[in-house]
Amino acid sequence: xxxxxxxxxxxxxxxxxxxxxxxxxxxxxxxxxxxxxxxxxxxxxxxxxxxxxxxxxxxxxxxxxxxxxxxxxxxxxxxxxxxxxxxxxxxxxxxxxxxxxxxxxxxxxxxxxxxxxxxxxxxxxxxxxxxxxxxxxxxxxxxxxxxxxxxxxxxxxxxxxxxxxxxxxxxxxxxxxxxxxxxxxxxxxxxxxxxxxxxxxxxxxxxxxxx
Numbered sequence: 001x002x003x004x005x006x007x008x009x010x011x012x013x014x015x016x017x018x019x020x021x022x023x024x025x026x027x028x029x030x031x032x033x034x035x036x037x038x039x040x041x042x043x044x045x046x047x048x049x050x051x052x053x054x055x056x057x058x059x060x061x062x063x064x065x066x067x068x069x070x071x072x073x074x075x076x077x078x079x080x081x082x083x084x085x086x087x088x089x090x091x092x093x094x095x096x097x098x099x100x101x102x103x104x105x106x107x108x109x110x111x112x113x114x115x116x117x118x119x120x121x122x123x124x125x126x127x128x129x130x131x132x133x134x135x136x137x138x139x140x141x142x143x144x145x146x147x148x149x150x151x152x153x154x155x156x157x158x159x160x161x162x163x164x165x166x167x168x169x170x171x172x173x174x175x176x177x178x179x180x181x182x183x184x185x186x187x188x189x190x191x192x193x194x195x196x197x198x199x200x201x202x203x204x205x206x207x208x209x210x211x
Contacts, residue, residue: 015116016184018130019083020105021053022046022113023063031149041066044150046106053178055133060111074171075138080128081110081167082118088165089151096153109150110167117184120196122168125189130182134174140166140195142202164199 029042043064054061058077065072086103094100105113117128119140128135143161148154160166 013183013185016186017115018112018178018180018182018184019115020113020180021049021060021178022106022111023049023053023060024106025062026064026066029146029149031145032154040146040149042146043071044109044146046109046111048105048180051179055172055175055178057172057175059172063111070144076169077172078111078135078170079109079141079167080112080114080117080135080170081108082165083113083115084118085163085165088163089156092156092159093151093153096155107150108167109147112170114184117186119164119166119168119199120194121186122195123189123191124193124195124198125191127173127187127189128170129185129187130178132174132176133172133178135170136173136189137195138169138171140168140199140202142166161199161203164196164203166195166199168195 024043024046026041026043027045029040029044031038031040043066046063049060049062055078057074059072060078083105086107089108090100090103093103122137124137124139126137128137141160143157143166145154145157147160148156150156
């Protein structure tokens with residue numbers, strides 16, 4: 001099981017890599033609300049992209065978002081999620097669903113599955129250089145009910161907020177081409193507001209809803 005996020009060590013740049021590049025089309029997502037099941041259109045389901053992927057100002061070529069009021073756009077063009085948190089979610093699903101299965105890259109709805117790069121090392125404005133592509137870190141994910149539907153249990157939203165395992169959104173500064181396996185270079189920005197600080201504020205703001 002993953003260590004608590006507060007204990008995560010700052011990684012060396014040489015350890016930072018893209019594990020998988022993922023994209024998905026808008027498709028039906030079935031959301032349970034009591035005895036009612038709603039059919040919601042969503043682009044949250046992602047599958048690994050084979051070979052080279054094109055990064056454009058609004059995201060990975062071939063990727064789609066259904067609700068552009070809360071997803072996508074220039075400041076949330078690409079969603080990055082650490083592979084290190086996958087054991088946490090596998091264990092949470094096993095407890096909630098009484099069955100254990102492996103989660104494949106893209107299972108958290110992310111475009112970039114990475115290793116060696118955690119939320120605790122990232123600040124708003126940090127830049128990630130991957131080949132000829134440059135991203136800027138903008139904010140952590142604020143999970144909604146669709147995330148719970150994706151993982152199969154509603155309190156996944158609470159678990160993401162409580163753990164701080166949110167992943168981060170990225171703005172595309174310089175478009176280009178990406179491949180899985182490429183190294184990531186972290187270039188610090190102004191370091192005025194950290195992703196961990198934003199997550200902490202959001203958690204405190206939703207204490208009444210979560211506990």
